[in-house]
Amino acid sequence: MNWHEIDRFLMGEAWSGSLIKQHLTKLADVIGPRWGGSPEDRCAAAYIRDQMEIAGVDSADVEPFQLDSWNHGDVSITLPDDNNRSIAALPFLRCKPIDVTTPLIDAGHASPHEVEALGARIKGSIVLSSISPEPFTSAEPFTARIVRLAKAGAACVIAIEPKTGGRMEYANSDEWLNIRPQKDAIAVVKTSSEDGAYLRRIASGSPQVHVSVQSEYIDTEAHNTVAEIKGSTHPERHLILAGHHDTVLNTPGGNDNTSGTIGVMETARVMAALVKEMGVRPGMSIRFATWSGEEQHLQGAKAYVARHYSEAAANQEVKPLLNINLDELSTGHMKGIVLAFPHLRKFMQSQLDTMNDGLKCHVLAHMDAHSDHFPFVEQAIDASITWRWRFWARHEDANFHHETADAANKLNVRELKEYAGQLARLLLRLSYVSPDDWPTNPLTISDVNQMIERDAGGHHPAFH
Ligand SMILES: [Zn+2]
Structure with a gap:
């Protein structure tokens, strides 16, 4: 492996071949708000799948699942008649x-x-x-x-x-x-x-105040997307890069989470380009997924994990060695990887060190259920988030999520190019470490359940 040549290709392609502007316009401006289960959410999934195919991945599918959802109608707070x-x-x-x-x-x-x-x-x-x-x-x-x-x-x-x-x-x-x-x-x-x-x-x-909320609970269908680049040395094992493409109501979600969605799409694109133009495939297979229903209790990622890895699954697959979750990437540039479980810390740091960019590996001290890595964690699958801003270096102008003003202009284009290049470099390195050489995960699902029980309802100052 000529890592110098490979890194140069990946960073160059992420930068100069970028489709961020096209994807951002389509997802955030043309399609707009993508409440899980809505026609817009479905349209986004179809677009992402099509773009994955155009990028040249080996397979790209839309996976429907049942979403426990609701519709909101009018809501009002009104004061007494004389006010x-x-x-x-x-x-x-x-x-x-x-x-x-x-x-x-x-x-x-x-x-x-x-x-x-x-x-x-x-x-x-x-x-x-x-x-x-x-x-x-x-x-x-x-x-x-x-x-x-x-x-x-x-x-x-x-x-x-x-x-x-x-x-x-x-x-x-x-x-x-x-x-x-x-x-x-x-x-x-x-x-x-x-x-x-x-x-x-x-x-x-x-004063006598009137509060009125119209809402109804509904069952509907929502759609994840799953694409893959097949590995060369261990095609039967995989790593997953993923992020949610749905948004809350009435927001195009420039930061939350058009940024992470495009992060997944662009990383897939540059890795597919590496296969096409330099003939370099990953060692293990790399799966690229986008979830719906994150804003509705992580239902998309939960449905995917149940469908692919649970004992009840019709075609149970070998669990991935790692899930990297992308959410709200415009809050800060990529500073490293934050693991849910500690045993991969040294291993991950040694891989990051080969990139020579000062990226750091940290480990969450508590169970964090605020994004789509959590359904993987619940199955005792190694999962991680990217270190963007927590503790310092949050971009003040990207302090937007879950509100109407989280529009396309909240997505930081140049930093997202860097994310795509860095994630491609990292995933490629990780894919070339034979599954047998990865530190084994000592945690069982019941260990994880105890950790969740320990932390449920607590306040975690690092996140607020
Ligand atoms: Zn999010």
């Missing part, structure tokens, strides 16, 4: 339908002492709460505070967005790592920072 000031309203994801008019009360940050002080007044009321935690107290996820308000009998929660300027992110009311999620427990509607402050000013008069 027609408009109030911004956005349902939390999977918010149940509600139509209620009751007094509004202000619970501050819904911390324990605040909820206790309000006592029986919470029962049957619409409760206003900041999403940001109470300063100087031990941090507690908002999801845990929602549960506290639900237990105290609140009819509904109005959550105040921490971001200002009218920006509002779609959010979930149940923590994904919760083993017994609180979904459907209580309706939660978000309002803007500015309108929340107004509600707070009038709440002392206990």
Whole structure:
């Protein structure tokens, strides 16, 4: 292997052969928001599959799966008849339908002492709460505070967005790592920072507020895409590079996750070009997947893992040696790889060192269920995310996800070119280490379940 020649080809092709602009325009501007299970989501999957074929991979398919989803209709927060000031309203994801008019009360940050002080007044009321935690107290996820308000009998929660300027992110009311999620427990509607402050000013008069959410739960079909470049030395084993192509409602998801989707497509393209133009195939096979339903509890990646690797699968495959998950790549440039399990740390670092770019390998100290690596982790498959910004070097202008303004201009084109080249170099190196020479994973599925149980419901400061 002439790594110098190969690296030069991969980085050059990632840079000068880039189709990022074409893919970005198609996915984020022409197709637009891609809520899992929607026609747009399906259209994106078909486009990605077609582009994988054009890039020259050995196979490219769309894999349908059943998605447990819902549709949101109108949502509103309205004030008493003599006050027609408009109030911004956005349902939390999977918010149940509600139509209620009751007094509004202000619970501050819904911390324990605040909820206790309000006592029986919470029962049957619409409760206003900041999403940001109470300063100087031990941090507690908002999801845990929602549960506290639900237990105290609140009819509904109005959550105040921490971001200002009218920006509002779609959010979930149940923590994904919760083993017994609180979904459907209580309706939660978000309002803007500015309108929340107004509600707070009038709440002392206990005005009768009307909250209405139209929504319905549905079963629908959604679509993953799976492409592959066959390996030369160990074609029966594989590594997976993947990221979700779906978005939350009403956003084209420039950062979350058109960036990761195009990262998968471009890495596949430059690796396929390496086969065509230099005759260099990976050692093990490389699979390139994009998931739907990430924003709906990781259902796409879960369906893929169940279909391909679970004992119940019709054609159970040998598990991959590693999953690399790409999500929100525009938050920072590629600084390394973060593993879910520790035993590959030295091995991964030694591979990164051969690239001579200062990339670092780190290991998550806790179970992280915030993206599509998690369904692999649950099956005790080695999984990882890319190190982009956490702890330092987050791009402030890329602090966008789950909101309308996460548009195509939030995708950082030049950094994404670098990602594609670096990921291709890394995957090629990893594919040439014989599966027998990879450190064995000592963890079983039951070990992993215990680790999840240990961390469920906790607050992880590195992520907030
Ligand atoms: Zn995402």
